[in-house]
Amino acid sequence: MTDHTINKAVLRRLLSYALDDPKKLGYAILLLLVASLADVSGPWLIQHFIDHYIARDQYPLDMVAGLALAYVALMLTAAWFRYKQSLQFNQIAISVVQRVRKQLFERMINQPLSAFDYMPTGKLVSRITNDTESIKDFYVFVIGTVLKNVVLIAVMLVVMCLLSPRLAAVVAVLLPVVMAIMVIYQRKSADAYRTMRDLLADINASMSESIQGMSLIQLMRQEQAFSQQFSVLTRRHLASQIGVMKLNGLLLRPLIDFLSGVALLSLVALFGVSGTELIGVGVLYAFISYLGRVTEPLIELTQQLSLLQQAMVASERIFGFIDARQQAYGDDTRPLASGQLACRNVSFSYDGQQSVLDGIDVELPHRGFLALVGHTGSGKSTLASLMMGFYPLTEGELTLDGRPLASLAQSVLREGIAMVQQDPHVLSDTVRENVRLGRAVSDDDIWQALEKVGLAGQIRLYDAGLDTRLGSGEANLSAGQKQLLALARVLVARPKILILDEATANIDSGTEHQIQQALQILRQDMSIVVIAHRLSTIIEADEILVLSRGQIIERGNHPQLLTQQGHYWQMYQLQQAGEHLHKLEESAGVPEAS
CATH class of the missing domain: 3.40.50.300 (P-loop containing nucleotide triphosphate hydrolases)
Structure with a gap:
């Protein structure tokens, strides 16, 4: 991985594990699409009820009851399909992590001994545990969240264009600005996450070596020295985490909330200029509802960049070990006939x-x-x-x-x-x-x-x-x-x-x-x-x-x-x-x- 961009080759390789079983992934995406359609249909029903019944002061019982039942059914459908797609993505993630761990361990035990001469045991353990957990988070949260939110935003934009192209254009202006923020965040956070992940590996290595050499530490009365060494590592790790949190606090929710507020004021201003004759109260309600629903996915997408960054760093380390030179053997399979x-x-x-x-x-x-x-x-x-x-x-x-x-x-x-x-x-x-x-x-x-x-x-x-x-x-x-x-x-x-x-x-x-x-x-x-x-x-x-x-x-x-x-x-x-x-x-x- 370079200092400022995501390594596309590593990302493609990471995604290839899920693509090995396209049926499971396709089923999860189908569940996600159905859930998004059901979720987006709720505000549209309410808009229809406002503009066609409340605005006209007409309340036919059968239509009102039908709309209410349809709304409840859509919300239950959305919840059920989101639950099913969440389970599906978790199954995919766990399956991928198992495969990566098996592959990593198999490659590790077949490495030449020279590969272990300068590699602390704790760092090797960190590869198999912490780094593979980052890959699981990538599939559960990053892939699942990205697909869910992209589908949700796409469906909402389509619905908003059908309701009012003019108001949809105002909301659409928000998207490229958010994309720019996401790019800036990724570039700023790359080195920070790499440092944080390396320090975590150093902490694991320090713990492993201290446990293995406990008798020597106590014999030489070096408990305080090793404790201070461990404290320095944890302080550096904490400082790197705080740096990442500051970056998150600046570039994630505050900026996107600000942009969302600007878009909302623009809608209200446009509503005031155009009048209800051109837009309608129900359409305005639907747009305000969709705007709120667009904002959270955007914030969630940007927040997942941190997990994406961790997964990229972890994958780079894992794939580096998997691709390392293996112990070389010959092709002669004849058993030794003597001990010469x-x-x-x-x-x-x-x-x-x-x-x-x-x-x-x-x-x-x-x-x-x-x-x-x-x-x-x-x-x-x-x-x-x-x-x-x-x-x-x-x-x-x-x-x-x-x-x-x-x-x-x-x-x-x-x-x-x-x-x-x-x-x-x-x-x-x-x-x-x-x-x-x-x-x-x-x-x-x-x-x-x-x-x-x-x-x-x-x-x-x-x-x-x-x-x-x-x-x-x-x-x-x-x-x-x-x-x-x-x-x-x-x-x-x-x-x-x-x-x-x-x-x-x-x-x-x-x-x-x-x-x-x-x-x-x-x-x-x-x-x-x-x-x-x-x-x-x-x-x-x-x-x-x-x-x-x-x-x-x-x-x-x-x-x-x-x-x-x-x-x-x-x-x-x-x-x-x-x-x-x-x-x-x-x-x-x-x-x-x-």
């Missing part, structure tokens, strides 16, 4: 400026065990993400089963390679659903996977077993147990390549030994890639890569790297010293810090 993995001169940068990986070369045979070690920021997790296909390579080639990763279909990639992350996500659902994640997995397979990772005993302690809900108050897992649960998810799928990203960081030594035994069994049919901080978990690795600033500075197996007495040897000696000190403390009876 190769990186050849792989380089990568997140922002295109700062290199994160530089010239990585590695060969992992089927059933191999590769370990990645290095200090924080060395590129270990980035290399694992590239192996998963989360990001496209900046340079080089990465192959799985001898085939370029970029050529593999999504189903092949996600079924053939799996990852257990350091901080796995636990759904607010049952243990069963947390393990199978919508896949067709039997309870026996789930229990077997839980047994292998050492979590079955804990689950059996719960009364509901696999039906125990996690993350909702029934049961809470420790950080180590969450990693075991994530490993069980992988075990039921049996991928060809398994990546463990610091997955044993929060597990005690006993559980770690149990996982190592499970990995030895899994190696019979899959390759293992382990990103490790605790070097005791990778002693059996076939090859260990030591990364530093995105480059491989050392490589070899555990004995070879110790013989080199380089960076890996220093890391190993420090960890051995720490474990030795811990054992001395335990033997001396020093209590472990809580």
Whole structure:
């Protein structure tokens, strides 16, 4: 959207959702037309009664009763058809919002991970909730109101022309002036509504991040700072709303009421000059009645510009996300036959400026065990993400089963390679659903996977077993147990390549030994890639890569790297010293810090 005009392409696209079902929209417009005709016929009946009966002082009972019944019937008809058309437009609006939300969410979960690197969670939630609600308001209020009022005004102008073309010309002068006011309002309000909508997204983002990081906020005693930050956002949002309200108060009802008053005085003046012989009291009454009925639709139309402006801003943001580049996959649908993995001169940068990986070369045979070690920021997790296909390579080639990763279909990639992350996500659902994640997995397979990772005993302690809900108050897992649960998810799928990203960081030594035994069994049919901080978990690795600033500075197996007495040897000696000190403390009876 430009700064001062409505983006016609966005408006056409927004309207296209309703046009996909022309029968419903046509039915709603038909109801609207009937209601408008019934509504406009009321003053015409009264005009007819005044000029033909009151002015002549004749009151035939049958005609008066007929007119009264006809008037009541028209008003009931107008009310009933307006009710039906309102329901119809609401159904259309809700249907459109559901479609947009489904489409937006589907596109969102298929975005490349790079799309979420700099997008706060609250802003994404705002796209699906607040922005789609603006689209619903657009259909319910803007489209419904515009159609209703345009039809109503058109019908009234036709009736007024039939009654008196001269008086109709006076009223018609009002319309272009109102259109000019509407254009001025739209131009003045565009930036204001865009700012207000952006600030609302910032407020949602601030709330989401504060809730997610509540433990950190309270730990660092930053409650006041975050509260002030939130207060600043809400004050700015309030100021933008007040600015919009001032604009509404100036350009909407006061000006249109003033123009309506001018038109009414013009009618009275013309009536006084021409006399009742040329116009008639009933015609004047009808015109005054229609003028009042024209004024409210005009005010209502102008007021809907604010909702139109919000819907345009919201639609621009929604369509921008829907049209964004999706995660690209290949067309090769053949399942992986082996866990062979190769990186050849792989380089990568997140922002295109700062290199994160530089010239990585590695060969992992089927059933191999590769370990990645290095200090924080060395590129270990980035290399694992590239192996998963989360990001496209900046340079080089990465192959799985001898085939370029970029050529593999999504189903092949996600079924053939799996990852257990350091901080796995636990759904607010049952243990069963947390393990199978919508896949067709039997309870026996789930229990077997839980047994292998050492979590079955804990689950059996719960009364509901696999039906125990996690993350909702029934049961809470420790950080180590969450990693075991994530490993069980992988075990039921049996991928060809398994990546463990610091997955044993929060597990005690006993559980770690149990996982190592499970990995030895899994190696019979899959390759293992382990990103490790605790070097005791990778002693059996076939090859260990030591990364530093995105480059491989050392490589070899555990004995070879110790013989080199380089960076890996220093890391190993420090960890051995720490474990030795811990054992001395335990033997001396020093209590472990809580």
